[in-house]
Amino acid sequence: MTLFLADRFSAERASLVTRRVFACRLIGTAALTTTFGFTAGRAVADDRAIFGNVRKRRPVAGATFGEGTRLLLLHDKVFRNDVLWTRNGGQLQVAMIDGSTLSLGENAKVVLNDSLSSNTGSSFLHILGGAFCFNSGKAEQPAAPPKIETPFATLSLRGTEVFGGRFDKSYGIFVSKGEVEVRNDAGAITLNAGRGTSLTTRNVPPTQPEVWSDAKVKRARALAGE
Structure with missing residues (x-):
C-alpha cells in the first residue's frame, strides 16, 4: 500500500512539473509577442522569390x-x-x-x-x-x-x-x-x-x-x- 501511494505521488509530482514547464513556455512566448509585437519562430515558406x-x-x-x-x-x-x-x-x-x-x-x-x-x-x-x-x-x-x-x-x-x-x-x-x-x-x-x-x-x-x-x-x- 505504501509503495502504491509513493508511486502515485511521484506520478502526480512529475505531471505538475510538466504542466509548470509548459505554462512557462507559453508565458514566455506571450511576453515576447506582447513586448515586441511579433511572434517567435521561423517563417513559413511561401511562393515569393x-x-x-x-x-x-x-x-x-x-x-x-x-x-x-x-x-x-x-x-x-x-x-x-x-x-x-x-x-x-x-x-x-x-x-x-x-x-x-x-x-x-x-x-x-x-x-x-x-x-x-x-x-x-x-x-x-x-x-x-x-x-x-x-x-x-x-x-x-x-x-x-x-x-x-x-x-x-x-x-x-x-x-x-x-x-x-x-x-x-x-x-x-x-x-x-x-x-x-x-x-x-x-x-x-x-x-x-x-x-x-x-x-x-x-x-x-x-x-x-x-x-x-x-x-x-x-x-x-x-x-x-x-
Whole structure:
C-alpha cells in the first residue's frame, strides 16, 4: 500500500512539473509577442522569390511582410518585398543569392524591392532608417545602374561597396570601392572609392566629395554592423 501511494505521488509530482514547464513556455512566448509585437519562430515558406539568407545577426532582428512579422535567426531565408528591421542593439547581415551582401546596424529598416541581378534601373533597396552597408559583389548589370533609395538621396551604383546612415549630425554616404552617384532634389555628385558626402535634407545638395579618415570609416562600418 505504501509503495502504491509513493508511486502515485511521484506520478502526480512529475505531471505538475510538466504542466509548470509548459505554462512557462507559453508565458514566455506571450511576453515576447506582447513586448515586441511579433511572434517567435521561423517563417513559413511561401511562393515569393528567395533573395538570400541570414549570415550574421544580433538580437533583435526580423522581417515583416504584409501583416506577418517574424524573428530572423541564423541561416533563415529572406524574400522579395520583405521589410528587414533591427531593434536596439540589433544587427543583421544578409548574403543575397545574387552575390551581393547587405549589412544593417541597430534600429534599421529596409525594403527588399528587387534582386540586384534582375534589376532594370529602379531602386532595388529602399532604406527607411538606420545605417547600412551594401556590397554589390559581381551582381550589377552595367547597362542599367541599380539604385538604392535613402531618406536623403538616391544612389546609383557601379561596382560598389557603399555605406549610408546618420553620422555626425547629418546623413553620410561613403564609397569603399566602385562609384556612386548621389542625387537628390537639389543636385548630384559622384563619389569614387575613399570619398564621402553629407546630406541634411532632400532640398539641400550633397556636400562636395571629401576623403574620409580611417577612423571615420571604421566608425561608419561599426554603425552598419560590419
